[in-house]
Structures are given as structure tokens and as C-alpha cells.
Amino acid sequence: MGTFDKRNLVFSTLLLVAAVIWISAFASEARLERQVEAYLVNERQYSVEDIDYMKASFGLSPMIGVEVHFKDDPDARYFYTRNDGMITQYNAGPRDGIDLHHSYAYKHKEEEIEAREHIPVQLAMK
Structure with a gap:
């Protein structure tokens, strides 16, 4: 096997690994979107x-x-993930910028988020 063949083999292998990672990431994102939609509905x-x-x-x-983003709350965005097999809302924020003073009234903020916001930082870090 010549040097050219070895380079082609290495390049092909790297390309294949990159393609598998990209496809896997795309599939994971699509699956989580479907799960969040099912949770919301x-x-x-x-x-x-x-x-x-x-x-x-x-x-x-x-x-x-x-x-x-919900149609009836156009200035807010809500964030969800899968945690221990369950879909949870982990954050809410304005579409632009940061709500430093927590002054925005989020229409779709879930209770669990609100309870976590009131835990003192020392306890939350343990």
C-alpha cells in the first residue's frame, strides 16, 4: 500500500467518522424536539x-x-431538556438581552423553575 493509499484511507475514515457524528447529532436534536413537543401537547x-x-x-x-417560543408570549423564550428521562423546563428568558431584574411576567414559566430560583446560592451549589 503506497503513501497515497494510506492518506486516502485516513481521510476517508475521518470523513466517515465526522458524518456519523453529524448524523447522530441531527437525529438527537430531532428526537428531543419531538419529545418536547409531545410533552407540551x-x-x-x-x-x-x-x-x-x-x-x-x-x-x-x-x-x-x-x-x-409561544405565539401568545412573543417577547419570551423558554428552554427545555430531557433530564433523567423526563422533559423539564430549565430556563426562561427574554428573546433579546437578559432579564437582570426578573421583571418580565413569563406566561409559560413552569412552577419548578420558580421554586429553584428562590434557593439560596450556597444550598444550590451543594
């Missing part, structure tokens, strides 16, 4: 028409999250 009793925008993306923590 079946558990939270929203209709599909209530949702204006939904997009999964990779992040640092959580690994994959879904950003959701």
Missing part, C-alpha cells in the same frame, strides 16, 4: 398551534436543549 395541554418556534441545539449544560 400531552402533559402541559398546549396545542401545536400555540407554539411559534421550536429548535434544538447543542450547548454545554444541558448537552442538548430546545428553545421554544
Whole structure:
């Protein structure tokens, strides 16, 4: 096997690995989007028409999250992920900027998020 053949083999292998990772990531995002939509419709009793925008993306923590915009709350965005097999809302924020003073009244903020916001930082870090 010549040098040219070895380079082609290495390049082909790297290309194949990259393609598998990309396809796997795309499939994971699509699966989580479907799961979040099912959660919102079946558990939270929203209709599909209530949702204006939904997009999964990779992040640092959580690994994959879904950003959701509701039609009746155009200035807010809500974030969901799968945690221990369950879909949970892990954050809410304005579409642009940061709500530093927590002054925005989010229409779709779930109770669990509100309870976690009131835990003192020292306790939350343990």
C-alpha cells in the first residue's frame, strides 16, 4: 500500500467518522424536539398551534436543549431538556438581552423553575 493509499484511507475514515457524528447529532436534536413537543401537547395541554418556534441545539449544560417560543408570549423564550428521562423546563428568558431584574411576567414559566430560583446560592451549589 503506497503513501497515497494510506492518506486516502485516513481521510476517508475521518470523513466517515465526522458524518456519523453529524448524523447522530441531527437525529438527537430531532428526537428531543419531538419529545418536547409531545410533552407540551400531552402533559402541559398546549396545542401545536400555540407554539411559534421550536429548535434544538447543542450547548454545554444541558448537552442538548430546545428553545421554544409561544405565539401568545412573543417577547419570551423558554428552554427545555430531557433530564433523567423526563422533559423539564430549565430556563426562561427574554428573546433579546437578559432579564437582570426578573421583571418580565413569563406566561409559560413552569412552577419548578420558580421554586429553584428562590434557593439560596450556597444550598444550590451543594
